[in-house]
Amino acid sequence: MLKRAWTAFACTKLPCAMCHASSILPLDEHTVLCAFFGGSFEGKSDTAIWLARMTDGQSAEPVKLFSSNEAHWNPVLFTYPDGHIGIIFKVGDVIASWRSYFAESFDGGLTFSAPKELVKGDFGGRGPVRNQPLVLKEHCPGRYLSPASLEDGIWRAFADISDDGMRTFRKSNEVTLSKDELNATDTSEKDIAVSAQSFKGRGVIQPTFWEDPDGVHMLLRSTAGFVMRSDSKDAGNTWCDPYRTDVPNNNSGIDLDVLNGRIYLACNPVKGNWGQRSPISLLSSDDGIHFVKEEDMDSEAAEFSYPCVNACNEALYVSYTYKRKNIRVIKFTV
Numbered sequence: 206m207l208k209r210a211w212t213a214f215a216c217t218k219l220p221c222a223m224c225h226a227s228s229i230l231p232l233d234e235h236t237v238l239c240a241f242f243g244g245s246f247e248g249k250s251d252t253a254i255w256l257a258r259m260t261d262g263q264s265a266e267p268v269k270l271f272s273s274n275e276a277h278w279n280p281v282l283f284t285y286p287d288g289h290i291g292i293i294f295k296v297g298d299v300i301a302s303w304r305s306y307f308a309e310s311f312d313g314g315l316t317f318s319a320p321k322e323l324v325k326g327d328f329g330g331r332g333p334v335r336n337q338p339l340v341l342k343e344h345c346p347g348r349y350l351s352p353a354s355l356e357d358g359i360w361r362a363f364a365d366i367s368d369d370g371m372r373t374f375r376k377s378n379e380v381t382l383s384k385d386e387l388n389a390t391d392t393s394e395k396d397i398a399v400s401a402q403s404f405k406g407r408g409v410i411q412p413t414f415w416e417d418p419d420g421v422h423m424l425l426r427s428t429a430g431f432v433m434r435s436d437s438k439d440a441g442n443t444w445c446d447p448y449r450t451d452v453p454n455n456n457s458g459i460d461l462d463v464l465n466g467r468i469y470l471a472c473n474p475v476k477g478n479w480g481q482r483s484p485i486s487l488l489s490s491d492d493g494i495h496f497v498k499e500e501d502m503d504s505e506a507a508e509f510s511y512p513c514v515n516a517c518n519e520a521l522y523v524s525y526t527y528k529r530k531n532i533r534v535i536k537f538t539v
Contacts, residue, residue, distance in 0.1 A: 207469075207487075207499060207521060207537040211262030215239040215524065215532040220255070220267060223247070223398070223529040225510075226335060226458075230282035230290065230314075231517040235261050238314045239524055240270070240280035240292060241532050248400030252277045254294050258314060262536060271308070271320055278303065281333040286347070286370040290314050293323060293332045293351075300402050301357040302328040307371075324374055329355050331374055332365050336460050337515070339414040344421060345440035352412040352423065355379070359387065360408025362425055364441040380435045380444050382408050382427065390428040395479035398508065398529055404479070409433055409447060413460045413514075415468060415493070422493055424470065428456050428478045432470075434493060450494050455480030458511040464521050465539065468493055471502075471512035471523050485509035485525050487537075502535060503527070 215227065224243035231237045237259045244252030253272035257265040271277060271294065278295040285291055290310040297303030305323035310316060324331040332338075333351040341348040351365040351374070364377040387407050394404040412423040412435075421441050425433040432454045433447040453476035461470040470488045475481055484504035488496040502523065503509040512525040521537040 207539060210520065210536040210538045212533065212535045213259065213262045214264045214527065215241070215257040215259060215534050216267050217264040218266070219243065219531055220269070221245070221253075224255070224532060225526050225529060226279045227511065227524040227526065227532040228280050228282045228292075228337065228513050229515050229522050229524045229534060230284070231515060231520070231522055232313060234518055234520075236313075237522060237534065237536075238282055238290070239532055239534060240282050242277050242280060242294070244276075247398060248276050248298065248300075248402065250274055250276055250298060254280045254292070256314065257532070259534065262534075270317055271306070279335045281335065281337055283333070283338050283371070285309070291371060292317065294320075295330060295334070300400065303330055304328060305330055305332045307332070329357055332371075335411045335458060335511070336413040336513070338371065339416060339421070341416055341421065341440060343416055343418060348440060350414055350421065350441045352414050354410035354412065356403075356406055356410060360406050360410045360428070362409050362412045362423065362435075364412075364414070364421075364423070364437070364444070366441055377437070377441055378443050380409060380412075380423070380425070380447055382429055382433070382447060386427075386429040391478045392428075393479075397479055397482065411458055415461060415463050424450065424459060424461060424493070426456060426459055427454055430454065430476045430478065432459060432472065450496065452488065452496050453477075455482065457482050460512045460514045462514045462516040462521065464516040464519075467491060469499070469514060469516070469521055470496060471514050471525065473510060474498070481506075482508040482510040485512060487523065503533070509533075
C-alpha cells in the first residue's frame with residue numbers, strides 16, 4: 206500500500222497569472238525537477254516554459270527556460286541513453302499547427318542548450334505531446350516510444366518511435382475513435398480555463414504508455430466519456446483499435462507509471478466530455494482495464510488536472526495543476 210512521504214507545491218511563488226501541464230523528473234531521492242508552462246492564460250503568446258528544482262520536498266523559485274512571441278505548451282522532461290536530461294515542448298498560437306522543440310542539459314538541469322526543432326519542418330506536433338517517453342526493456346530494448354497525438358481535424362494518437370535515443374523519429378499508425386464514439390461526443394463549451402481552440406475537438410489524444418510481457422499498451426484521454434486503451438504486439442509499430450477501460454474520463458489529461466508490477470494511473474475519474482476537473486485521483490490496476498481507487502489527491506470544487514506520474518527508486522511521484530495557481534507534487538512510498 207502506498208503512503209505519502211511528502212506533499213508540496215513546486216513553486217514558492219508563481220511568477221505569472223496561471224500555470225499548467227507539469228512534467229516531473231526525479232534525479233535522485235532528494236531532487237525533483239518540475240517543468241510547466243505559465244503566463245496570463247493558456248494559449249496566449251506570453252506563456253513560457255518554467256522549471257522549479259525541488260529539494261527534499263521543499264518548494265522552489267522557478268526559473269524561466271524558454272519564451273518568445275508565441276504560446277508555449279506542455280513541457281516533457283526525460284533522460285537520454287547516456288543519462289543527460291532532455292526537455293521537449295510545443296510552440297505556436299494554433300494547437301493544430303504547433304511545432305515541437307527540444308533542449309538538453311548536461312549539468313542535471315541547471316542549464317539548458319538553446320532549443321531546436323525536434324523534426325524540422327513539422328507542423329502539428331512530433332515527439333511526446335504531454336506525457337513522458339517510454340524506453341522499452343522487453344520488446345526491442347532501448348527503443349523510445351513517445352506518446353504523441355494530433356489535433357488537426359479528428360483527434361488521433363500515435364507512437365513516435367526512435368531507435369537512436371530520441372534523435373530521429375518515425376510514426377506508428379494512428380489510433381482513432383470509432384464513428385459511433387465520435388458522433389456521440391458532446392462538443393459544447395464548458396466552464397473550464399482552456400484555450401477556446403480545444404472545445405470542438407473530438408477523438409483521442411495525449412496517450413500514456415506502459416510495457417508488459419504481452420506487449421506495449423497505451424491509455425488515452427478521450428471525448429467518449431471513458432479512458433480508452435490500445436495495444437501493440439510489435440514494439441509500438443502498429444496499434445489496435447481503441448477500446449474502453451472501466452475508468453470514466455472527462456476529456457482531460459491522464460498519466461501512468463508502473464511500480465513493483467502494478468499500474469498507477471492519475472486522472473479525473475469523471476464521466477462526460479469536458480466534465481469537472483475534480484477530484485484528481487490515484488488509481489491502480491494489475492491488468493490496465495479494471496482499476497481501483499487508491500485515494501483522491503484533491504477533491505474540492507476547483508481545477509486539479511493534467512497529472513504527471515513517475516516511478517523512481519521504489520517511490521511514485523505525482524504532479525498536477527493546482528487551481529492553475531501552482532503545481533502540487535506528491536511523493537508516495539511503498
